[in-house]
Amino acid sequence: MSGQRAGGVAPILEVERLCVSYGKVPALRDVTLEVAVGSVVTVIGPNGAGKTTLLAAIAGLLPSRGTLRCFGEPVANSPVEARVQRGLVLVPEKRELFATMSVVDNLRLGAFVRRRNGGASAALADVYARFPRLAERRGQLAGTLSGGERQMLALGRALMARPRLLLLDEPSLGLAPVIVREIFEIIASLRASGVAILLVEQNARAALQVADYGYVLETGECVLEGRAAALSDDPRVIASYLGHGKAFQA
């Protein structure tokens, strides 16, 4: 498991033999993966493979067995809030926004863990620079936003916590192709600014284009892994996930 480890730098996230089950039904079996500092790693796979479960377990929303180390420290026993405090932030598939509160309130609450460090206004300016649409909509209630705007708000809210590792669950789900492209451009620019990203996507083509490394998850198990470019050329991946020349299927 050292395919992406560069120059002996410890990875930012190490997951070893992670198991999650819903009651007696296993959802993840012995999943092992890692995310190197400043890299984008993607997990692709079909519906029901356990991708969302994987991110929820890493974020701490679900109990899991196995080893979970983040930023070099074990986090398996710490609650969600403590992981957010350390810079491990999840943008869930359902967005989980505060629907009856304004856009700016949603964003300011994103910086809740950093309330004693100050700098929330600077972070807010950063987010507005990245998502000018959110600045236009700042006074509007989150529940009245369009799908794309909601995804931007979810991303913006996560960025307010100044994450070091961002977990993105299906950021392109249900969005128009134009907005999907925009979201992936933002992922690339986040990576350029040093944020590591673990990206779960059904849009395998776009995910593999933006990622450095990839894993293929099927029925709760990791069946394939490799550099993103290598995975894009793998016949099994092409057959199952890339199809023939369908660009940006949303």
Place this chain on the structure above:
Amino acid sequence: MDLSIAALLAQDGITNGAIYALLALAIVLVFTVTRVIWIPSGEFLSYGTLTLAGLQLGKAPGTVGLLVALAIVAGIVEVASSWRRGELARLPWRLLLWVGIPLAIALVLARAAPLHWPFPLQVMLTLAAVTAMGPLQYRIVYQPLADASVLVLLIVSVAVHFVLTGLGLWFFGAEGSRTPAFSDASLQAGAVVFSAQSLLVVLASLLLIGVLYLFFGTTLYGKALRATAVNRIGARLVGISPSFAGTLTFALAALLCAFSGVLIGPITTVYYDSGFLVSLKGFVGAIIGGLVSYPLAAAGALLVGLLESFSSFWASAFKEVIVFTLIIPVLLWRSLAAHHHEEDE
């Protein structure tokens, strides 16, 4: 009934309604943030009145013993949970928070009682002492049950209500207390007489509601509580821990109840178990607000107060019956008007 009687009844109803409104708001607040249906809210009202009455008589109120007892239990709970989770390093700080602060308040209360402090200071001390019991109750009872279903939390609330009533009898005794009126003045406007006492109660309630409105509308902590009420998972994902939200919520709710206890003191004689009936009326108001809407809950509580005062004129033997029967049409209306949400418990 002529105008002056109607005005008197209305004034009475609004005064009581203002007190019920504070309880209704506390119940809505606790339910939306923690999903707890807070049956024991009335005990905090009784404790408020009885604490202030004790201070005015110059003897240490039962609150001292109650605070010490709760602090000891909270300390034991804290040691046990820190031990189990292997977080002993944080224990001293937590003990200071959960044991040190309540004990300090109890000490001040015991020392201050014979000194006959000025009335505003006595009120502040009463509010501090009863407010401290809110987070203690959350830490001991509800925090360990954070993931339980609403039904389990309700059953536990009923049990807590009985325990707190029993503790009230033990620490405060069976005699009732009444605190002196804030003011004997009255204002004459035509045929209608307003007592300054009633005006003070209504104004104080409005003031507290205004302060809470500002807290929830403008401060980060207030917004964090609203966020928890709107979306529990979303709140955790931005790092608002349920126990933090619960602690703050129970402090605010206990403050509301203690405040209403102070306000009700001059109006009626309060016994260790009087709070329950008052809180049930607040509960009817909260139900009118569907346990989620603050303005509707406050309006509902006001309606309860008015209904109670007018029915005590026309059919005084049935006044409680009439008030509590109100809940049947309200529930009917709510269940017919409600668009069904997806079940998220």
